[in-house]
Amino acid sequence: MLILSTEKLPDECKRLLPNARDQFNEDDVPKADILMLWPLQAKVFLPKAKSVKAVQTFSAGVDDFPFSLLPKGVDVFSNAGAYSVSVAEHAFALIMTLAKGIGKRDRTFRPYPLTGVNLMVLGGGGIGSEVARIGKMGFNMYVIGVSRSFKRPELFDEKHNISELKDIIGKADIIVDTLPLTKLTDGILNYDMLSRVKENAIIVNVGRGETVVEEDVYRLLKERKDVRFGTDVFWRKNGVEDFNSKLWELDNFTGTPHTGGAYGNDVVKTNAIIEACKNVYNYITSGKAENKVRIEDYL
Amino acid sequence: MLILSTEKLPDECKRLLPNARDQFNEDDVPKADILMLWPLQAKVFLPKAKSVKAVQTFSAGVDDFPFSLLPKGVDVFSNAGAYSVSVAEHAFALIMTLAKGIGKRDRTFRPYPLTGVNLMVLGGGGIGSEVARIGKMGFNMYVIGVSRSFKRPELFDEKHNISELKDIIGKADIIVDTLPLTKLTDGILNYDMLSRVKENAIIVNVGRGETVVEEDVYRLLKERKDVRFGTDVFWRKNGVEDFNSKLWELDNFTGTPHTGGAYGNDVVKTNAIIEACKNVYNYITSGKAENKVRIEDYL
Known part of the structure; x- marks a missing residue:
């Protein structure tokens, strides 16, 4: 062997x-x-x-x-x-930076509460489970899981199939995308889906860039200043992840250049x-x- | 009455x-x-x-x-x-932004792990207790409390008096200052104290600006790029909190203009x-x- x-x-x-x-x-x-x-x-x-x-x-x-x-x-x-703990920590760092306006010097930003809000986790694998655990144990969040299968089902207050996403995405205060990139998830967060999010929603992506449509999330963030988006994963151009997105221009965006795992x-x-x-x-x-x-x- | x-x-x-x-x-x-x-x-x-x-x-x-x-x-x-939950959330948002380099576009920043690290909480009141709880429940941190008294002693793995701070501050990966400003705490985090922190330490202040000496923390951050400092509370000039600190120039600093409470x-x-x-x-x-x-x- x-x-x-x-x-x-x-x-x-x-x-x-x-x-x-x-x-x-x-x-x-x-x-x-x-x-x-x-x-x-x-x-x-x-x-x-x-x-x-x-x-x-x-x-x-x-x-x-x-x-x-x-x-x-x-x-x-x-x-x-294998990278669940560090990626889940990273997801929460993106959430909290956006929720609390860390680094914003002027007093126009008003922080949003985290404790007890609705956390929606897309993907019930290792990363999604750890995100759910931090939300529940650390911040008493109500955790809604959206996945084909759940590694730790006991961590989720509600469990849904990904086919139901359109009908339930509007319930979430915070949405964390931990999805792998497959035929099913490619571009799942497009404009039609994204435009259904709740007022003041925070959306974070630690899965794969292409599960979100770059143009569509840019359009949403331009149209709706109340919505905030943070990502550690970017879109590949010619097979290489390109961290130069026009999203960086926007005030309701923050990110990191795919440093959430073992980087x-x-x-x-x-x-x-x-x-x-x-x-x-x-x-x-x-x-x-x-x-x-x-x-x-x-x- | x-x-x-x-x-x-x-x-x-x-x-x-x-x-x-x-x-x-x-x-x-x-x-x-x-x-x-x-x-x-x-x-x-x-x-x-x-x-x-x-x-x-x-x-x-x-x-x-x-x-x-x-x-x-x-x-x-x-x-x-009365403000414990939102201020403790805010403290964690400052910690996580600094630990994960949220918002830094280049790949020179390497994120630091949070799970299982040593969290030192200065002040065992409402805010300090909630910071300890999030650290323990959310991130399995080892929680060291430094206070005259503890509202929820069960949340701390170790409890010390503030007079011992000089001898133990070097054990902490993360230090959260939730101290009220009194005769005893005024300027307690001066250069002599701050220079004892561990390599890569993260220091966060959600207590009162004046418990930290502004010049001293500025000097420390200039001398030691490994140390990071975040604050929601600033120093009063003529009785008014002045959010224009020269700390904002520094790469290993982040802050918010006292928005962590009810703002x-x-x-x-x-x-x-x-x-x-x-x-x-x-x-x-x-x-x-x-x-x-x-x-x-x-x-």
């Missing part, structure tokens, strides 16, 4: 996976049973990986993965959940790699790994 | 205190048993209030109260705790007035009101 990793593996990984190699050359790829890599790297490795049975990504999102190159029967496992934080990154290794270990020993990607969501 | 209030009293106050009047003229003041007012208004009313037995302030802080004009034996009750929020303000009325009701009916000011702390 040969496992190849494009990231240097910490000691805990080497204990779990004694057959894993983080130094290898091109000739090793055809013999590999399992590949551990970042989604875009699969473009290079998949065509050569003649014996591959499973792929484990280091990233939580797999929307960049070249699923069309994947041989039939090969499973892909994402690293969903610049070695502890978060190392822990995420260890999570990936644990998942591969479970796959090998029991056949039961988490975060198996539903390839039909992407192709 | 005549009660005079300088703020319009909501219906709940009128039920609790049928003898309270929020419309009165100068001739009524000498007959008043209890005055409900903002601290600075006491300058006008106290000299005329010949029958006054107690004064209830609408504000939590009483550092602006003219204690030298207070006849012997007259009690002053503050409204400590622009009628619900918070009305609730604070009701809290004051409840306290007066308790004083009248049982003699036991909360937040009795220790006048010797100020004179």
